[in-house]
Amino acid sequence: MMITTSGLAAEPFQPLFALDHAELRQRGIRRMLAPDDAGIGYPCRVSLAFAHPGEELLLLNYRHLDNAHSPYRAEGPIFVRQHARQFRWDGEWPEIVMQRAMSVRAYDHDGIMIEADLAEKDALKNLASDWLSRPDVAHVDIHSARRGCFFCRLTAA
Numbered sequence: 001m002m003i004t005t006s007g008l009a010a011e012p013f014q015p016l017f018a019l020d021h022a023e024l025r026q027r028g029i030r031r032m033l034a035p036d037d038a039g040i041g042y043p044c045r046v047s048l049a050f051a052h053p054g055e056e057l058l059l060l061n062y063r064h065l066d067n068a069h070s071p072y073r074a075e076g077p078i079f080v081r082q083h084a085r086q087f088r089w090d091g092e093w094p095e096i097v098m099q100r101a102m103s104v105r106a107y108d109h110d111g112i113m114i115e116a117d118l119a120e121k122d123a124l125k126n127l128a129s130d131w132l133s134r135p136d137v138a139h140v141d142i143h144s145a146r147r148g149c150f151f152c153r154l155t156a157a
Contacts, residue, residue, distance in 0.1 A: 002157035007046040007087035013080045029060040040099045045078040048087035048094035056082040064150040067111030103143040106131040132156040
């Protein structure tokens with residue numbers, strides 16, 4: 001089975017980088033620079049890669065599960081790099097997903113969570129693949145295990 005994912009589209013976020021500090025604050029957005037010791041921090045949800053030290057990012061709220069009829073409708077903070085190019089699945093798992101333990105959540109076609117677990121690396125790949133092979137699973141969302149932030153969505157091709 002082929003699994004697909006992509007980063008969020010960059011276009012909706014690009015105009016935000018032209019806003020000044022006050023305009024961003026009014027929208028609940030923070031401009032940041034990745035620190036010199038960014039390491040595996042500051043994961044961009046467009047490129048699905050980590051920001052480089054000194055790189056400009058926006059920290060903003062994003063609704064990643066927008067099914068109005070589901071009690072699991074959810075939103076939360078994400079980072080977006082200023083010059084990020086959208087990640088497109090090429091058979092390689094996104095860098096930001098393979099670096100640490102992640103929360104893996106399967107949802108049905110009505111947006112109801114039907115499975116959830118913590119996994120990393122090969123165990124994450126196997127779990128997502130197993131769940132996506134089931135007819136009752138519409139998609140699998142990956143979140144950070146510690147802070148619960150949305151990283152990306154996986155679907156079966």
